Amino acid sequence: MKKIKVIKIGGKLIENTELLNRLCDELPRFYPNCVLVHGGGTLAGQLATKLGLEVKMHEGRRITDAETLKVTVMAYAGLANKTVVAELQKRGVNACGVSGCDMGIVVSHKRPVKDIDWGFVGDIESVNCDMVAMLLEKGIMPVFSPITFSKEGELLNTNADSVANGVASALAERYEVELTFCFDKPGVLMDIDDDNSAIPSINREQFAELKESGVIYSGMLPKLENAFKTIDSGVSAVRLTDPDHLDGGTVIVK
Amino acid sequence: MKKIKVIKIGGKLIENTELLNRLCDELPRFYPNCVLVHGGGTLAGQLATKLGLEVKMHEGRRITDAETLKVTVMAYAGLANKTVVAELQKRGVNACGVSGCDMGIVVSHKRPVKDIDWGFVGDIESVNCDMVAMLLEKGIMPVFSPITFSKEGELLNTNADSVANGVASALAERYEVELTFCFDKPGVLMDIDDDNSAIPSINREQFAELKESGVIYSGMLPKLENAFKTIDSGVSAVRLTDPDHLDGGTVIVK
Structure with missing residues (x-):
């Protein structure tokens, strides 16, 4: 059984160019049997603050309203994701950035409103192992952002650890999978x-x-x-x- | 020879939810023999203005400095790209958003400084037909943002019409290609x-x-x-x- 390493990199790595470069220097030796999942750290929060968006928190966690979701998609699926992919391509790794909506890989649903409405936050429903395996078999390293989507076509902000767990568990149907949480x-x-x-x-x-x-x-x-x-x-x-x-x-x- | 339709959608469509929805309603009938390329319209400009970035223009065209590039990547590769992909997934089209760096599809170089330094603007060098064909053969509709990258790992803002031309010409090696410019x-x-x-x-x-x-x-x-x-x-x-x-x-x- 082929061994696949799923590496989840924390927000602090994404924000710190030197740490990110060190990680990217290490990744070619795991290529092509490797999948990356990244968070976005405080990138989205910083952008939201610069744009003057009101920060809504509940028990220390951010509520994702429609405007905050846009900021999150821009920061995570856009800037963070493409920066990592370009750094990997530079090092000869044929990476492909994916958010949950791409190839329909990570389907989630909007968290139901109970005591609190978390807004556009997604809880994972399913991960399409076939599509990730297809990329791996073609020598492509998938790089996941923590933006997923619902069958209704909504983009949803999702916990990056949950995406990593979901992807690793789905791949475990077909490969021997080790999940690495890379932090500081x-x-x-x-x-x-x-x-x-x-x-x-x-x-x-x-x-x-x-x-x-x-x-x-x-x-x-x-x-x-x-x-x-x-x-x-x-x-x-x-x-x-x-x-x-x-x-x-x-x-x-x- | 298989026929492929490459459709370039202008910025005005991306900004206008109603127009975008009308387009997305039409696309399932061309799927899976279709490739989409989008611009970002004034999305990046609006975001740059909100963030208080100085707008530098030369002969009516924007100069992309380092901060403006980040905004462009967020707006085009992030928000615009994933919004279109999620709308297509909702309609049963297995779309995959790609920027030039993803799978190394569109390689460009930073425009050389002559009279004017345009900053992080890319002129296309090559388009990898194999990777686009691979997606098409797997029943995946590629959706291109106009962000490309250089071999040095720089993300570069690129004219969306040039990306559409580059992708269509590369695919013409293998398919009968029609390029549609969809505007207002x-x-x-x-x-x-x-x-x-x-x-x-x-x-x-x-x-x-x-x-x-x-x-x-x-x-x-x-x-x-x-x-x-x-x-x-x-x-x-x-x-x-x-x-x-x-x-x-x-x-x-x-």
Whole structure:
């Protein structure tokens, strides 16, 4: 079974040219068995502020009204996506930027209004594995933006981690898939102040212990809980690392 | 030889939801033997103005500095492109938005500085027919934004008519190609005030006569001169029409 690496790069990498270049320097060695998914970090927020759009938040999360959606599509599907693709093409990687609507790959639906109307935010319904596999088999590296679409033709702002999970899980039907979350830390650290203390691998039992002992806490908890869910969906392993250690970092296993 | 219709839609269609919807309603009948190329109209200019960017013009044409380029990429490769793709997906057309960098389809170079530095403006070097053909053969309708890229990894703002010409000419190596320029007039009119006076077809001899008699003048002249050049590059015919007459309008032939 062919091995495919799905790499999700965080917003901080997209905003930082030096970090982005370092990552792009590393990617040719995984090509053509690699898929990229990126977020947009604060790009859209910055643009919205410059345009004088009112920022509507609920419990620390942004509400995407019609104007904010346009800004998000411009920043993520436009600037962030094409910048990454051009950097990869320069390095000999035949990348193709895709948003969910392109080839109908990621279909979502508008999040239903319960207590709060999140606006144009999409929850993923399905990922078309055939289309992604077609690109991979043609030697093309898909680069996903976190903009998806509904069958009603609405563009929807979607959590980039969810897109990465969805794409990785769909590809797991056909390939041996590893999902890498590439962020600004070299893994799950035993000592938060020591970048050399990344824990090589964590299974469920070890996770329970690390949580109990307080080594894993705060923002790292949902990341790991999410990683175990991803593994349950058929993905072989989830890796947490930074651009300099794409073969290292911390691997989450069953 | 398979027939392919390359349709270039002008900026006015992109800006006008009603016109765009009318066009999208017509496109399913040409699918899957159709390629779309769009401009962005005044979308980028409006955004640049809202962001307070200084508009630099030379002889009526915009100079694309680094910040203006970002705005152009956001507006054309982002918002305009994904809006069209989502509208087509809604109508059952498996469209895929592409900018020049995607799959390395349209390579350009930065326009050399002579009297004037146009900034990040690209002149087309090559169009990869194989990649476009691959999409068409898979039943995917490519939707091109006018953003191209250089081998140095720069994104470049490019004239949408030039992208349409480049794509049509490249496809003419393999298919019988008709290039349609879809704008807000139902063709080349005998009487500018009568929308029912479209001239069905014009060859070089007739063009000379119509120019001589003053029927064709001003903005229509470069459009037609351009059309004759396109035909010389192997494209079978060039059609000038509006969204309601995609099989009618005026056809430019040898």
